Amino acid sequence: MIVVDREPEVPRTSSGAREPLVEIESLVVEYPVADGSVRAVDAVSLAIYPGEIVGLAGESGCGKSTVAHSLLRILKPPGNIAGGRVLFRDEDVLALPVSQLHKFRWRNVSIVFQSAMNSLNPVMRIGDQFIDMFKAHERIRKSEAFGRAGELMELVGIDPARLRAYPHELSGGMRQRVVIAMALALNPELLVMDEPTTALDVVVQREILREIEALQRELGFAVLFITHDLSLLVEFSNRIAIMYAGKIVELAPARGLFERPLHPYTVGLMQSFPPLAGERRRLLGIPGSPPDLREPPSGCRFHPRCPRAEKKCSSDEPRLAAHGTGELVACHFPGEVSA
């Protein structure tokens, strides 16, 4: 088993401590099906350090959201965690009694979903929703809660007067900011964002990402950012983990991953985004489609789609192992391909 304990390339906190905030160790998540079970997440290990932004990228069904949901223990049945550990500052999250989970979520880790802007109550003013949230977590006077809600609104760039508004009176981007403000209300150390901007326009997306980045610098929380948009992650995160068919296939500092992708799947993903500048040429993307996890391919799960595949790839499963400095890759033939 490989425990990932590499340092982020550019640690953003000044604290000398290099203890990980969160350690996911060999996490296995299964969904029962008619004849047996499907492993949606298969032995995933990932560490998140205080104050860093970790990107988790992959296509739909690769297990990236399942990892995040397991981390917060909000996995919906019939999905169940069949193995592994999740440590938050040495505390086993998977063993936390339900009574403490309430505190763990929001105070230690909070999450913003893709359609979070639709998770606001449509018949309740924004301010009242903040007050409800504060009251659920601490003894606080209404007026004080309202004041803190105002500060949070300012933090995400919305006029506190809008606390009197109903959700439908705000644009999608503003509602998403309100949800981000709520997620930050109790100063969590980790903010999980599951495709938080996918439903928004690019211009709004960029504004929100810049805001998260500024807040992250100011408040020092760590971010686990989940998306299928690799080019966004390269801009935004310190380290990136690429998932394919339930496994992490590559984990590297963002710049390094962009400049020197090692896994052929990462290479294929990068070449799947047509460029906005430079020569216009025919791109090939990745042939085939992601595997059915009920019958995952033997050996390396990517081998049926891989241009580098050889005999070994269909029989031996490659392990996630160090390659060069600071990069981990699960491939028998890692390295750059000549274009």
Add this chain to the structure above:
Amino acid sequence: MSLEAPVLEVRGLGRTFDVGTGGLGLRRRSLTAVDDVSFALEPGKVTALVGQSGSGKSTIARLLLRLYAPTAGSIHLGDEDVSRIRGRRNVRRYRSQVQMIFQDPFGSLNPVKRVGHHIERPLRRHKVVPSRQVEQRVHELLHAVGLTPPEVVAAKYPHELSGGQKQRVSIARALAVEPKVVIADEPVSMLDVSIRLGVLNLILELKEQRNLGFLYITHDLASARYVADEILVLYAGQIVERGPTDNVLLEPLHPYTQLLLSAVPNPGTGLLTDELPERKETVFASSAVDACRFVDRCPFAFETCGSVAPQLIGGGPGHDVRCHLFSQPTTSRGTES
């Protein structure tokens, strides 16, 4: 531009919707979703219609399909004005020449019918080939969109296919009636990243092989650049810039096009440090009658922009822009002389 006659031409197209019924003491208002839109689709070419959600791009698709009737302007298919056609037979004939590919391949196929059925139906309904040739034609079409072996795929149900394969079925269905024009509304935005390119490449092959006029509607500038020969940029229901793809994307003239381009994630040019102009809230389209619709968000806006609606004017070879910065030669960007 090319000498070929356009297959479909749109002149001054407009559509206004009534919002609010006027009842209960509410004010009756109207919303102009599409305003003064003109363009031409040429055979063998892809035109991309690019805009953000709410810009009116899907309304244009519906107008072209005659799902809505236009409230202004006209649509011409070849020499015929089709904007006022009536009657089932005429509309059916029109739709046999203008076909649509929808965004959601999961919702546009009937889950209880086999793949073959979806392609067979338009073949029979529009009597494209004699009955005994239908099956053979279904197989040819499936083969053409890369679904092989066709006999096997035709017998499958939609749930047995991946998203990319379903979208290929939608494309085969659209091609079945041998249309002159295909309109694709965000055909890849719901597909996985790794299979989007396959569908985009298929679009490129088909427009060449079949000499189709192709309207590719999207919010994604990068995919528009990949498939399109010409780009139309839509903002608040109006075309604000149009021209050959690389002219528009490499030398954008309109401040909105520049804003869009600067917002696209681009790992090649570093982190989120570049400055974007200060954002202002979008104006409700119907309130901006005598002004540029972009005026409130425009970093270069000057007095005229708030009082005179700009017209689409030439900004280069085949390159048009709807912006006052280019209508006054004495005025340089953002500063009045």
